[in-house]
Amino acid sequence: MRGLLCTQNLCCQFGGVMATNDVCFSVDHNGLTSIIGPNGAGKTTFINIVTGKIGASSGKVLFKEKDITNTPTHELVKQGICRTFQINSLFENLSVFENLRIARQAKVGGSFRIFSLKQKLKPVIKDTWAMLERLGLEKMADLPAKNLAYGDQRVLEVAIAMAGDPKILFLDEPTAGMSPSETHQIAELIRDLANDISVVLVEHDMDMVMRISDRITVLQDGCIISEGTPQEIRNDQEVKEAYLGKAA
Numbered sequence: 001m002r003g004l005l006c007t008q009n010l011c012c013q014f015g016g017v018m019a020t021n022d023v024c025f026s027v028d029h030n031g032l033t034s035i036i037g038p039n040g041a042g043k044t045t046f047i048n049i050v051t052g053k054i055g056a057s058s059g060k061v062l063f064k065e066k067d068i069t070n071t072p073t074h075e076l077v078k079q080g081i082c083r084t085f086q087i088n089s090l091f092e093n094l095s096v097f098e099n100l101r102i103a104r105q106a107k108v109g110g111s112f113r114i115f116s117l118k119q120k121l122k123p124v125i126k127d128t129w130a131m132l133e134r135l136g137l138e139k140m141a142d143l144p145a146k147n148l149a150y151g152d153q154r155v156l157e158v159a160i161a162m163a164g165d166p167k168i169l170f171l172d173e174p175t176a177g178m179s180p181s182e183t184h185q186i187a188e189l190i191r192d193l194a195n196d197i198s199v200v201l202v203e204h205d206m207d208m209v210m211r212i213s214d215r216i217t218v219l220q221d222g223c224i225i226s227e228g229t230p231q232e233i234r235n236d237q238e239v240k241e242a243y244l245g246k247a248a
């Protein structure tokens with residue numbers, strides 16, 4: 001299989017549960033691929049394996065045709081594979097700017113030091129402002145992260161993941177707990193990012209998935225049961241049954 005990133009017969013077993021079962025998946029260099037499926041389908045487990053959080057039981061993950069199976073997360077981030085989590089993971093008492101600046105510095109300067117030579121920080125500061133502007137957070141730059149509205153905190157998390165210059169970005173339920181207007185805002189942002197890089201989205205909000213995805217992969221009981229465009233997935237009988245039961 002080709003593309004930017006792909007998996008070959010990927011499996012992950014927890015005791016008697018095959019959380020990921022023979023999954024062959026691939027994504028291109030840009031565009032938005034959503035992974036959907038009922039609760040417990042194996043979406044988060046799949047992302048956890050591909051981003052190095054947990055090990056695969058068998059099978060392979062290839063990135064730019066190189067085997068990266070079971071590579072630690074920090075190594076994957078260096079190669080351009082980044083992710084966000086279902087729960088907030090910000091430095092709450094630091095400003096929006098500092099949260100993002102530290103993430104950018106880690107990428108550019110290779111260290112998390114808060115105090116550094118001013119000269120060395122110049123390009124980092126420039127990049128930080130550019131990212132804040134792209135994500136619409138510039139007016140909140142001086143606020144402590146904990147004072148942001150929940151939706152803006154999730155946007156900041158996306159910004160932090162973007163600070164690593166990812167080639168591929170995995171987003172795990174970015175709209176969880178958001179209001180409809182916050183959901184709309186982050187959907188636009190995700191769509192915009194997917195014009196430049198490959199974005200893989202795990203999401204329960206079907207309206208959003210159908211509206212912004214280029215491709216959709218459907219998991220059930222750890223297996224891929226369908227793949228296609230939003231239109232194809234909407235009309236797929238097996239997908240309807242997975243969500244609504246055989247009566248559908």
Ligand SMILES: Nc1ncnc2c1ncn2[C@@H]1O[C@H](COP(=O)(O)OP(=O)(O)OP(=O)(O)O)[C@@H](O)[C@H]1O
Nearest residue numbers: 014017018019037038039040041042043044045046
């Ligand atoms: N660490 C673990 N130990 C044991 N079983 C696990 C573990 N993590 C996940 N599972 C099981 O693996 C299966 C897939 O779980 P996973 O969280 O990947 O599904 P999901 O599609 O992300 O679900 P949701 O939409 O509810 O977040 C489930 O049966 C779950 O109970």
